[in-house]
Amino acid sequence: MTMSGYSSPECKEIRQLLGVYVVGAIDPAERAIVDEHLGQCQLCRDELAGLAGLPAMLSRVPAADVEWLDSAGTELPA
Amino acid sequence: MAGLGSAGARGSGRISSDEELVRALYAEHAAPLLRYAVHLMNGDRQRAEDIVQETLLRAWQHPEAIADRPARPWLFAVARNLAIDSYRARKARPHEVGEAALEMLPSTDDPERALESWAVADALSALRPDHRRVLLETYYRGKSVADAALSLGVPAGTVKSLTFYALRALRLALEERGLAP
Numbered sequence: 001m002t003m004s005g006y007s008s009p010e011c012k013e014i015r016q017l018l019g020v021y022v023v024g025a026i027d028p029a030e031r032a033i034v035d036e037h038l039g040q041c042q043l044c045r046d047e048l049a050g051l052a053g054l055p056a057m058l059s060r061v062p063a064a065d066v067e068w069l070d071s072a073g074t075e076l077p078a
Numbered sequence: 079m080a081g082l083g084s085a086g087a088r089g090s091g092r093i094s095s096d097e098e099l100v101r102a103l104y105a106e107h108a109a110p111l112l113r114y115a116v117h118l119m120n121g122d123r124q125r126a127e128d129i130v131q132e133t134l135l136r137a138w139q140h141p142e143a144i145a146d147r148p149a150r151p152w153l154f155a156v157a158r159n160l161a162i163d164s165y166r167a168r169k170a171r172p173h174e175v176g177e178a179a180l181e182m183l184p185s186t187d188d189p190e191r192a193l194e195s196w197a198v199a200d201a202l203s204a205l206r207p208d209h210r211r212v213l214l215e216t217y218y219r220g221k222s223v224a225d226a227a228l229s230l231g232v233p234a235g236t237v238k239s240l241t242f243y244a245l246r247a248l249r250l251a252l253e254e255r256g257l258a259p
Contacts, residue, residue: 019242025216025223051245060195063218069203
């Protein structure tokens with residue numbers, strides 16, 4: 001886990017955008033901000049590297065199965 | 079079923095509470111387990127029912143496994159392992175009649191890949207519901223942050239942070255299953 005090291009206060013905000021960045025949900029203006037920051041911040045690039053392989057893993061499970069898990073998950077005992 | 083003998087050998091003194099346990103497990107979990115097993119077996123209901131039977135039998139044989147915790151994750155894990163065993167056994171007998179369901183599996187040429195897909199699904203099933211749901215909206219449904227926020231009824235900032243933490247949780251869950259992205 002690399003959450004501990006921020007090279008600047010900006011990093012905290014950037015880190016929280018990296019999730020929607022790697023899954024492609026980020027809006028274009030924010031994507032530009034993240035891209036610019038990544039160009040100058042090794043720690044955030046490292047954090048990104050830890051997340052970058054996850055969409056490929058997600059792609060191994062059909063969306064319909066995740067829909068099913070989502071509906072079944074609400075029945076899980078507390 | 080071969081396992082019945084060993085379960086019955088545990089002694090008649092426990093039969094009544096055992097029966098109550100099985101009845102309770104069946105009432106609470108059989109239907110969702112069967113849905114899951116049908117999914118694992120790619121729609122082969124007969125084999126799915128066998129897996130549910132065997133899973134509940136194992137719960138009966140190992141009541142300590144679910145004594146102090148929610149039973150469902152354990153039951154689902156057992157069902158998944160049985161499905162994998164069944165899949166492997168059938169791969170070892172490629173000429174068995176009735177292979178239609180097996181052929182529906184993704185990447186039949188590569189059983190490891192199919193098993194890996196199951197493991198990813200299992201990791202997703204272990205996530206917090208809000209984490210799983212945000213990934214469903216942003217990744218699987220391809221929604222923008224703004225649209226996901228509308229669907230989920232949370233602020234856009236929450237979608238961003240939830241997605242980030244959901245992915246970190248997923249990475250951990252994958253690592254726990256021996257899958258490093």
